[in-house]
Amino acid sequence: MDEKENTVESLGSNPSLITLRNAEQEYGERIDLWQAGLLCSDCGNEINGRFGSTPSGDLLCWECAIDAQSDEENQLTVNTDPTKATISESHLHEKSLCDYVVNVATGCRHGCKFCYVPSTPGVSARGDMLDERAEVEDVQRDWGSYLLYRDDLPERLHTELETKDYWKHTEGGRGVVMLSSGTDCYQDRRAAQITRGCIAELAQHGRPVRILTRSPAVVRDIDLFKEYKDLITVGSSIPSLDDDLVRTMEPNAPPPSARWETLDRLRKEGVRRFVSMSPTYPTMGEDEFWNVLTFLKALDPEVIFHEPINPRGENFQMCLRAAKEAGRDALADELEKLTNHQNWIEYAIEQIDLVQRLADEIGGLQIHSWPDRELIQSTTGELRFKLNDMKDSVSPEQFGEEPVEESESQCSLVEDPKNIRSQIRS
Numbered sequence: 116m117d118e119k120e121n122t123v124e125s126l127g128s129n130p131s132l133i134t135l136r137n138a139e140q141e142y143g144e145r146i147d148l149w150q151a152g153l154l155c156s157d158c159g160n161e162i163n164g165r166f167g168s169t170p171s172g173d174l175l176c177w178e179c180a181i182d183a184q185s186d187e188e189n190q191l192t193v194n195t196d197p198t199k200a201t202i203s204e205s206h207l208h209e210k211s212l213c214d215y216v217v218n219v220a221t222g223c224r225h226g227c228k229f230c231y232v233p234s235t236p237g238v239s240a241r242g243d244m245l246d247e248r249a250e251v252e253d254v255q256r257d258w259g260s261y262l263l264y265r266d267d268l269p270e271r272l273h274t275e276l277e278t279k280d281y282w283k284h285t286e287g288g289r290g291v292v293m294l295s296s297g298t299d300c301y302q303d304r305r306a307a308q309i310t311r312g313c314i315a316e317l318a319q320h321g322r323p324v325r326i327l328t329r330s331p332a333v334v335r336d337i338d339l340f341k342e343y344k345d346l347i348t349v350g351s352s353i354p355s356l357d358d359d360l361v362r363t364m365e366p367n368a369p370p371p372s373a374r375w376e377t378l379d380r381l382r383k384e385g386v387r388r389f390v391s392m393s394p395t396y397p398t399m400g401e402d403e404f405w406n407v408l409t410f411l412k413a414l415d416p417e418v419i420f421h422e423p424i425n426p427r428g429e430n431f432q433m434c435l436r437a438a439k440e441a442g443r444d445a446l447a448d449e450l451e452k453l454t455n456h457q458n459w460i461e462y463a464i465e466q467i468d469l470v471q472r473l474a475d476e477i478g479g480l481q482i483h484s485w486p487d488r489e490l491i492q493s494t495t496g497e498l499r500f501k502l503n504d505m506k507d508s509v510s511p512e513q514f515g516e517e518p519v520e521e522s523e524s525q526c527s528l529v530e531d532p533k534n535i536r537s538q539i540r541s
Contacts, residue, residue: 129153129154129156129174130153131171131172131173131174132168132172132173132174132266132308133172133304133308134172135148136308136311136312137308139311139312139315140308140311140335140336145269145273145312145315145316147270148162148166148267148270149162149163149164149270150163153174154174155174155175155176155179156169156173156174156175157173157175157176157179157183158176158178158179160176160178161176162174162176164176164177165177165180165267165271166180166266166267167179167180167181167183167195167264167266167267168180168195168264168266168305169183169186170186170188170193170305172305175195180195180266181195181197183195185248185249185250190260191224191260191261191262192249192250192251192260192261192262193249193261193262193263193264194248194249194263194264195248195263195264195265195266196220196221196248196263196264196265197244197248197263198221198241198265200218200237201217201268201271201272201275202215202216202217202272202275202276202292203215203216203217203218203237204283205288205293205296207288207293207296208285208286208287208288208289209287209506210287210420210485211287211288211483211508211509211510212287212288212291212293212296212325212420212510213288213291213292213293213296213325214283214284214285214288214289214290214291214292215283215288215290215291215292215293216292216293216294216295216296216297217268217272217292217293217294217295217313217317218237218265218294218295218296218297218298218300219264219265219268219294219295219298219300219306219309219310219313220262220263220264220265220295220298220306220309221237221238221241221245221261221262221263221265221297221298222238222245222249222258222260222261222262222263222298223258223259223262223297223298223299223302224259224262224299224302224303224367225259225299225302225329225365225366225367225368226258226259226260226365226366226367226368227258227259227364227365227368228363228364228365228366228430228433228434228436228437229364229394229424229430229431229433229434230258230430231428231430232258232296232297232298233254233255233258233430234255234428234429234430235297237297238254238297239254239255241254242254245261245263248263249261249262249263255429255430255433256429256433259366259367262298262302264305264306264309265309266305266309268309268312268313269309269312269313269315269316270312272312272313272316272317273316276316276317276320276322277320282322286509287507287509289323289509289514289515289517290322290323290514291322291323291324291325291514292317292322292323292324292325293324293325293326293327294310294313294314294324294325294326294327295310295327296327299328299329299330299368300326300327300328301326301328301330301332301333301335302328302329302330302332303332304332307330307332307333307335307336310326310336311335311336311339314326314336314339314347315339317346318339318342318343318346318347321346322346323346323347323514323515324343324346324347324348325347325348325350325389326347326348326349326350327350327351327352327391328349328350328351329351329352329365329368329369329374330369330377331369331373331374331376331377333349333351333377333381334377334380334381337380337381337384337386340381340384340386340387341384341385341386344385344386344387345514345515346514346515347386347387348387348388348389348417348512349378349381349386349387349388349389350378350388350389350390350391350416351374351377351378351390351391352374352390352391352392352393353371353374353375353378353390353391353392353407353411354371354391354392354393354394354395354396355371355395355396355399355403355407356371356372356375356403356406356407356410357371357403358370358371358372360396360398360443360446363437363438363441363443363446364434364437364438366437375410375411375414378390378414378416379413379414382414382415387417387512388414388415388416388417389416389417389418389419389420389510389512390411390414390416390418390419390420391419391420392407392411392419392420392421392422392470393420393421393422393485394422394423394424394425395421395422395423395424395466395470396424396446396449396450397423397424397446397449397450397452397453397462397466398445398446398449399466401469401473404469404470404473405473405477408470408473408474408477408480409477411480412477412479412480416481417481417510417511417512418481418482418483418510418511418512419474419480419481419482419483420483420484420485420510421467421470421482421483421484421485422484422485422487423462423463423466423467424450424453425459425463425487426450426453426454426459431450431453431454434450435447435450435451435454438450457539457541460489460490460493460539461535461536461539463486463487463490464486464490464494464498464502464528464535464539465532465535467484467486467490467505467528468527468528468529468532468535469532470482470484471484471525471526471527471528472527472532475526475527481510481511481521481525482525483508483510483511483522483525484505484525485506486502486505486506488506490502491503491506493539493540494538494539494540495538495539495540496538497529497538498528498529498535498538498539499538501524501528502528504524505524505525507524508522508524508525509522510522
């Protein structure tokens with residue numbers, strides 16, 4: 116309906132969720148799906164509360180969505196996520212990323228070997244549910260083979276934002292909401308439609324949003340990003356420009372070259388941008404980092420977050436196996452060395468320093484390094500103080516009217532790189 120209550124477009128007697136979400140995007144208005152008299156495509160009952168969808172987009176009432184069997188899509192098991200969660204507080208303010216996260220699904224089709232998400236309570240504690248909904252035997256080893264969607268998340272988020280009377284706002288997180296920390300929010304059409312609805316709700320309620328995705332599909336929502344340009348920043352993970360290397364660790368994700376092109380498109384459209392250069396690998400030397408940073412500078416991002424790979428957990432062993440299976444012997448050998456704690460400490464600190472030094476030489480780059488707590492605890496003297504200050508610093512991005520000063524802590528760690536190891540405990 117338009118402002119004069121004239122019918123602009125008829126969506127039919129029982130439109131699919133795809134049709135409804137497309138109409139919301141086209142006309143820039145939220146459709147109240149809980150009060151629209153829509154019927155479940157399975158049982159025929161009216162939908163007046165939570166709902167789900169079939170893979171083809173047919174609407175399901177909550178009872179039918181929960182009773183539905185999982186479906187297979189190109190070796191991916193999909194179903195509806197029964198979680199009640201909408202928006203959750205996050206500790207990612209410690210990385211100057213956000214205070215809240217919104218995850219549009221559980222699972223991820225990219226299947227990145229290094230991904231820490233399966234080890235977090237939001238996934239690891241839901242093993243029984245994942246087994247029931249998607250026949251998941253091991254949440255870490257099966258990562259990349261299951262995806263449970265939260266189709267009604269925009270509607271539930273709207274309700275929560277309307278009634279939420281407290282908003283967390285830390286120095287590092289600045290009240291920002293991140294989509295998504297536990298999955299890729301634009302990995303496919305279904306996830307992207309959920310994501311757009313959530314971004315619209317957050318922006319309309321004046322909440323700043325950080326979007327992190329590896330998918331070129333993010334450009335579908337450029338209109339929304341431009342409408343709320345002061346509230347929204349969009350980024351992608353580009354750890355290396357070597358598509359083959361990255362494919363070894365991120366087997367189902369778009370290549371870094373496509374991610375670069377996507378961010379360049381956003382640059383041309385005037386959308387705020389950032390880059391996550393994480394995780395970087397021990398085979399990457401000075402020449403490769405120079406090349407990567409030079410290419411990233413062309414994107415003119417507000418900040419480049421950086422973190423070397425961490426050998427902690429089962430996910431690192433999956434990285435090691437992936438390198439061996441791909442025949443990348445040099446990478447496998449270097450990763451194997453990092454299982455020695457002392458080797459990893461030295462490698463990670465030296466790589467953080469290298470990236471900061473090169474960025475300073477290139478100029479015009481804002482690097483925000485993420486030193487792990489173990490790195491700080493393993494150092495002494497001035498190096499320890501610098502790493503600690505680096506960890507506590509705030510990214511140079513501005514959200515709202517709050518001024519942000521450039522951090523003096525994000526810089527090279529020592530005047531002479533040869534002196535780093537003398538300040539590392541053995």
